[in-house]
Amino acid sequence: MSSNTQEFLSTALDAAQTETMHQMYRHLHAHPELSMQEHQTARYISAQLQALNIENFSCGTTGVVGIQRNGDGPVLGFRADTDGLPIAEDTGASYASTARGTLPDGTEVPVMHGCGHDTHVTAALTAAARLAEQPEAWSGTIVWIFQPGEETAAGARAMLDDGLWDKAPRPEIILGQHVFPFPAGSIGLVSGAAMAMADSLRVTIHGKQSHGSQPQDSIDPILLGAHAITRLQGIVSRELNPQSPAVLSCGSFHAGLKENIIPDRAEFTLNVRTFDEQVRSQVLDGIHRIVNAEATASNAPTPEIERFNSFPKLYNNPEHTAQVRAALMNELGAENVVEVPAAMGSEDFGALGDEIGVPYVYWFFGGFIPGEQPAPVNHSPHFLPDYEISLATAVRAALAGIGTYLGRAQ
Numbered sequence: 477m478s479s480n481t482q483e484f485l486s487t488a489l490d491a492a493q494t495e496t497m498h499q500m501y502r503h504l505h506a507h508p509e510l511s512m513q514e515h516q517t518a519r520y521i522s523a524q525l526q527a528l529n530i531e532n533f534s535c536g537t538t539g540v541v542g543i544q545r546n547g548d549g550p551v552l553g554f555r556a557d558t559d560g561l562p563i564a565e566d567t568g569a570s571y572a573s574t575a576r577g578t579l580p581d582g583t584e585v586p587v588m589h590g591c592g593h594d595t596h597v598t599a600a601l602t603a604a605a606r607l608a609e610q611p612e613a614w615s616g617t618i619v620w621i622f623q624p625g626e627e628t629a630a631g632a633r634a635m636l637d638d639g640l641w642d643k644a645p646r647p648e649i650i651l652g653q654h655v656f657p658f659p660a661g662s663i664g665l666v667s668g669a670a671m672a673m674a675d676s677l678r679v680t681i682h683g684k685q686s687h688g689s690q691p692q693d694s695i696d697p698i699l700l701g702a703h704a705i706t707r708l709q710g711i712v713s714r715e716l717n718p719q720s721p722a723v724l725s726c727g728s729f730h731a732g733l734k735e736n737i738i739p740d741r742a743e744f745t746l747n748v749r750t751f752d753e754q755v756r757s758q759v760l761d762g763i764h765r766i767v768n769a770e771a772t773a774s775n776a777p778t779p780e781i782e783r784f785n786s787f788p789k790l791y792n793n794p795e796h797t798a799q800v801r802a803a804l805m806n807e808l809g810a811e812n813v814v815e816v817p818a819a820m821g822s823e824d825f826g827a828l829g830d831e832i833g834v835p836y837v838y839w840f841f842g843g844f845i846p847g848e849q850p851a852p853v854n855h856s857p858h859f860l861p862d863y864e865i866s867l868a869t870a871v872r873a874a875l876a877g878i879g880t881y882l883g884r885a886q
Contacts, residue, residue, distance in 0.1 A: 488868070489602070489606075489868070489871070493602075493605075493606075494868075496602075497598060497602045497867055497871070498863065498864065498867070500524075500598045500601065500602070501594055501595065501598040501863050501867060502571040502863075503520070504517070504520070504589065504594035504597055504598060505569075505571055505572075505573065505589050505594045505863075506571045506572070506573055506574075506575075507520075507573070507575060508559075508560025508561075508573050508575055508587045508588055508589045508594070509538075509558075509559065509560055509575070509577060509587065510559065510560060510561075510562065510577040510578075510579065510585075510587055511559040511560075511624065511625040511626070511627045511628040511630060511631065512537060512538060512559070512624055512625040512628070512630055512631065512634070513538065513559075513577060513578075514538040514558045514559055514624045514625075515538055517538070517558050517597070518534060518538045518539070518540050518558070518622070518624070521540045521542075521558070521597065521601065521622045522534070522540050524601050525540070525542040525601075525604070525620070528544075528604060528605055528608045529608070530542045530543065530544045530604060530608070530620070531543045531545075532620075533643065535635045535638050535639070535640050535643065535644075536623070536624060536625075536631060536634035536635035536636075536637070536638045536640070537624065537634055537638075538558075538624040538625075539558075539621070539622060539623050539624045539631060539634065539635045539638075539640075540558075540620075540622040541619065541620065541621055541622070541635075541640065541643070541644050542604065542618075542619070542620035542622070543617065543618075543619060543620075543644060543645065544604055544607060544608070544617065544618040544620060545617045546607070546611050546614060546615055546616065546617070546882075547611075547615045547616070548615060548616070549614075549615035549616025549617070549882055549884075550616045550617075550647075550648050550649075550881050550882060551616060551617045551618075551619065551645045551646065551647045551648055552616065552617070552618050552619070552647050552648065552649055552650070552651065552878060552881050552882055553618075553619040553621055553647035553649070553650035553651070553828065553829075553834075553836075554600060554603075554618055554619070554620055554621065554650070554651050554652065554874065554877075554878065555621040555622075555623055555650060555651070555652040555825055555828060556593070556596040556597045556599070556600035556620070556621070556622055556623070556652070557593045557596055557597075557622075557623050557624075557626035557631065557825075558593055558596075558597055558622050558623065558624050558626075558631075559593060559624055559625055559626055559627050559628075559631065560573070560575070560577075560587045560588055560589045560590070560591075560593065561587070561588055561589070561590040561591060561627055561855060562577065562579060562585035562586065562587060563586065563587070563588040563590040563855065563856075563857050564586035564588065564857055565586070565588040565590070565857055566857040566858055567857070567858055567859075567860040569860055573586075573587060573588045573589065574586075575587040575588075588857065588859075590854065590855050590856060590857065590859045591627065591655075591854045591855055591859070592654070592655035592843065592854065592859065592861055593626070595655045595843065595861055595863065595866055595867060595870060596653065596654065596655070596870070597622060598863075598867055598870075599653070599867055599870035599871050599874055600620060600622070600874065602867070602871045603871050603874040603875050603878070604618070604620060606871070606875060607875070607878070612884070613879075613883070613884060614878070614879065614882040614883055614884055615882060615884045616881070616882040617645055618878065618882070619644045619645060619647055621635070621640075621650075621828065623635060623824075623825075623828075625824075626823065626824055626825075628785060629674070629785050629786060629787045629822075629824045630824075631824060632824040632825065632827040632828050633824065633827060635828075636827065636828070636831050640828075641831065641832050646832055646834070647834055648834065648881070649796055649834065649835055649836065649837070649881055650825075650828055650829045650834060650835075650836040650837075651800070651836065651837055651838070651874070651877045651878070652825045652836065652837075652838045652839075653838065653839050653840070653841055653870060653873060653874065653877075654823075654838070654839075654840050654841070655840070655841055655842075655843040655854075655861050655866055655870070656840040656841070656842065656843065656854065657842075657843065657844050657850075657851035657852065657853055657854070658840060658841070658842030658843070658844070658851075659842045659844065659845070659846050660842045660843055660844055660845055660861070660862050660865035660866050660869065661808070661812055661842060661865055661869050662808075662812045662813070662814065662841070662842040662869075663804050663808060663812060663813045663814070663839055663840065663841055663842070663869070663873060664814055664815075664816035664839065664840040664841075664842070665792075665797065665800070665801055665804070665813060665814070665815065665816065665837075665839045665840070666792060666797075666815060666816050666817065666818055666819075667792055667794045667797040667798070667801075667815075668791060668792060668794055668797075668818075669751050669789060669790075669791055669792075669818050670790045670791065670792045670818055670819065670838060671789070671790035671818065671819050671820075671821055671822055671823050671826075671838075672721075672723075672749040672750060672751050672787075672789065672818070672819065672820045672821065672822050673749070673750050673751065673753075673756055673786075673787055673788060673789045673822065674747065674748065674749050674785070674786070674787040674822035675747070675748045675756070675760060675783055675785070675786050675787075676745060676746070676747050676748075676783065676784055676785035676786070677745065677746045677747075677748070677760075677763065677781055677782065677783050677784070678743065678744075678745050678780075678781075678782045678784055679701075679704075679743065679744050679745070679746065679763075679767055679779055679780070679781050679782075680741060680742075680743050680779060680780040680781075680782075681697040681700050681701050681704075681741060681742045681743070681744075681767075681771065681776065681779045682697065682740065682741050682776060682777040682778075682779065682780075683695040683696055683697030683700065683738070683739065683740050683741060683742070683774075683776055684740060684776075685737065685738060685739055685740035686737075686738050687736065687737065687738070688735065688736035688737060688738055689736070691738060694738040695774055695775060695776045696738050696774070697731055697739060697740065697741055697742035697776070698731045698732065698738070698739070698742055699774070700742070700770055700771060700774040700776055701729060701731065701742045701744055703770050703773075703774075704766060704767050704770040705726045705729070705744065707766050707770065708724060708726070708746070708762075708763060708766055708767075709724065710766075711724055711758075711759055711762040711763070711766070712724050712759070715758065715762060716755060716758065716759070720750075720751075720752060720755045721750070721751060721820070722748070722749065722750045722755055722759055723747075723748070723749040723750075723820055724746065724747070724748050724749075724759060724763075725746065725747045726744055726745070726746055726747075727745050727746070727747055728743075728744060728745045729742065729743075729744040730742065730743050730744070731743070746763065748760065748763075749820045749821075749822065751789060751818065760783075763781065764781055767779050767781060787822035787823065787824050788824060788826045788827045788830060789826060790822075790823050790825055790826040790838055791826060792836070792837050792838060793835035793836065793837060795835075796835050796836075796837050797837050799880050800837045800839070800876075800877050800880055801813060802880075803876040803877060803879065803880040804839070804873055804876050804877070806876070807872050807873070807875075807876035808869065808872060808873065808876070816840065821854075823838070825838055826838075837877070839873065839877075841866060841869045841870050841873055842866065842869065843861030843862060843863075843865075843866035844861060844862060844866075845862050845865070
C-alpha cells in the first residue's frame, strides 16, 4: 500500500459527507423490513449505487450486488446484511421505527433494526462513495454484497442459488463486519473459528385428547414434551466432552387451548449451537433419540422433527486475519483492536466464501459509549448504537480492510 493510499484511507469525512451518512442511517433505521422482504431497502441501496455510477443488479430476491471497478488489480468482496427483526423498538429515538411487517405464517409484527444492519449498509455505501471519490488511491474491483435474510440464514443461500458468483466477478477475499455492544471506536477480531454453526428444529408431538378429569383416556403431549425438553439438557451436560462447546435451548412451547382439556398435540422449537461437525451430529442425533424415546415411553405416535434454519460456521482465515488486523491497528490504533473469544452467535456470511473456496475475514466494531448502564445487546428493543462514532469507525475499518488488498502500490 502506498503512502498516498494510507492517507486517503485515514481521511475523515467532511461535514457534508458526515451529514449525508447520518441521514442515510436515520432513513434506514426508520424503515426496516423483515428477512427476505427487504424490497424498499433494496431499491434504496440500488439508487445509492446508481448515483455513484456503480453498476448493480438484484440477486436472491431482495439482495443487491454492486460492482465497483477501478482498473486492474485484485477482486475483493465486501458484504453488508440488510434485514430487520420482528421487535417493537423502545429506544426513544426521534427516528425510531414504527414499521410493521408480516411473518411467513401471516402474523403481523412490529419491525426494528435491532441488530444494527442499518449501520452495516450505511457504512458500506459510505465507503463505496469514498472510494469513488479517490480512484487514484486504489486499483481493482470490489463486489459489494448487500445481503438479505441474514437473521433466518436464508439470504446468503438465496444469493448463491441465484448465481451470485456466476453473475459477479469471483473475489480473492471477502470481508464483512458487524456492530456489537463493544465500546464505540473499538474493533473485536478473532482468528480461526469465529462464530458457531446453528440449527433450529421444530418438534411436533402427537398425543390423544381427553377431558382434564379423565387423564387415563389421554396421551398427554404436554407431559411428554416437558420430559423430553428436560432430558435434552443432558446431551450437553452428560454426553459431550466438557471441552466441546455447545448450546441447546428450547425457545418456544405451544399446546392446548383450555385448562381442562388435555390436547392432542404440542409443538416446541429448539436451537443448537456448535463449532465442530462431529459435535453437531452428536447433538442432533441425540435430539432425535431422546424425543423418539420419550414418545415411546408415553405410548405416543412417532413425533415429527423438522430442521428449518441452519447457519454455517464462520471461520476467519488466520493468514488473512493477521493482514487485516495489522491494517485495522494502523488505522484505529493498536489499543483499539482487540482479540475476542469465538461467539456462540451465528452468521451466514461464511457461506459466501465457502461456496467457492475463498477465504474471508469478519470483525466486530463497537457501537456504544461506555457508561454506568451496560450496553443493550443485539436483538434487544433498546439496541441503538451511537451512530456518529460507530459509523465513523465502521467506515474507517471497511476502508482499511479494503486497502489491505486494493491499495495501489507506487
